[in-house]
Amino acid sequence: MQINVTLNGTSRTDEVEPRQLLVDYIRGTGNTGTHIGCDTTSCGACTVLVDGTPMKTCTMFAVQANGKSLTTVEGLKQDGALHPIQAAFKEKHGLQCGFCTPGMMLTGAALLEENPEPSEDDVRWAISGNLCRCTGYVNIVKAVQHAGDLIRES
Amino acid sequence: MFPPAFEYSAPTTVEEVLATLAREGEGSRVLAGGQSLIPMMKLRLASPAFLVDINNVQGLDHIEAANGYIRIGALVRHRDIVNSELIGTTNHAMASAAPWIADPLVRNRGTLCGSVAHCDPEGDWNSVMLAARAEVVARSAGGERVIPIDDFIVDFFTNSLQPGEIVEEVRVPKYSGKGGGAYLKLERKIGDYATVAVASQLELDDAGKIAKAGIALTAVNNKNTRASAAEDVLVGETPSDELFREAGELAAQAANPETNVRGTAEWKREIVRVYTRRGLETALAQAQG
DSSP, X not given: OEEEEEEXXXXXXXXXXXXXXXXXXXXXXXXXXXXXXXXXXXXXTTXXXXXXXXXXXXXXXXXXXXXOEEEOGGGOOBTTXXXXXXXXXXXXXXXXXXXXXXXXXXXXXXXXXXXXXXXXXXXHHHTTTSOOTTOOHHHHHHHXXXXXXXXXHO | OOOOOOEEXXXXXXXXXXXXXXXXXXXXXXXXXXXXXXXXXXXXSOOOSEEEEOTTOTTOOOEXXXXXXXXXXXXXXXXXXXXXXXXXXXXXXXXXXXXXXXXXXXXXXXXXXXXXXXXXXXXXXXXXXHHHTOXXXXXXXTEEEEEEHHHHEEETTXXXXXXXXXXXXXXXXXXXXXXXXXXXXXXXXXXXXXXXXXXXXXXXXXXXXXXXXXXXXXSSSSSOEEOHHHHHHHTTSOOOHHHHHHHHHHHHHTOOOOOBXXXXXXXXXXXXXXXXXXXXXXXXXXXXO
């Protein structure tokens, strides 16, 4: 089936089989920052913003993205500069192995759109569908909160 | 992982959805949030030949009060329930359950009606629906029928929908007087299924006696289960600690849990006893407040 999506701001048309998962479609476009972790709707490594809302793309079909706008980690940077959430993860060392990081950053960015000054509890609650196997949550939470500071300062 | 091949369509009207289901017959399934169906397809526990995606249908995302009911359309996501002021102010058990459905990302996509239809005995919503005595509005090309939740939940992953029918809406009765409710869920971690959970709802009459009581249990039987004896002991009585303890004992007797990785049967039954009592205490405080 033919789908039309806006992927990181660029419109594209592709032919997909109905059973193709959205995460596999996205990775097939070369945007391999979207990871496949558990593949069972648990870990959130495949999180992508679908019309601005974070969703687990291992549990959507690519055909369901027809007409939607998708933002992956590759689409976070703005005018060549790091998105505040990326800058904050770098500054606060919000990653260890990095596997969960794209999902964490997208979920964090979506949280900050709704709540630019989240408490530690707010952040922990928001990222509770994203698992970090390094258990590096302390710095992830700090990074999301720091990104809120950067957004509010700018 | 990817599922077996299937055909797919995404109609934009309920009429087209029903016509497609009628044409494709028993091999067809409705795809709403897909947060249970897609994992089951990937694990090859379900292999529908045809998926009818209802996500593009307009007019199914309503949460509204009408004729004494809260009406919840087939495309209302768990997140919408969490954020609903109407539900937050009119149904305490639903409001307390919503934030504990799966995790935030799943709540962005999964639907209440889909969860109700799925009839997973470890699912949360059907206990809340039993406690609230909800009704399921089913629609097919032949028309509409309203199914009490007790008749809708048949068994392990089995509902009473006929081929060609969809869950168009779930209707939750509003309290007729003062009411309150709670959903107490024990889980190992966020996103896990309930180890045990108990939904409770109470409505009081003008004299402060219990006019209606709803108690239902998650993950302790082959389906979400109404604790009828516990409800019966409450109705018509003046609330008291002793009465709530008795209801807890009766609810525990309605539980037939398995010993598994989440705990022993004996321990789970004990949780039912305690959570029933605590849920009733919470419901009473809300109804009196």
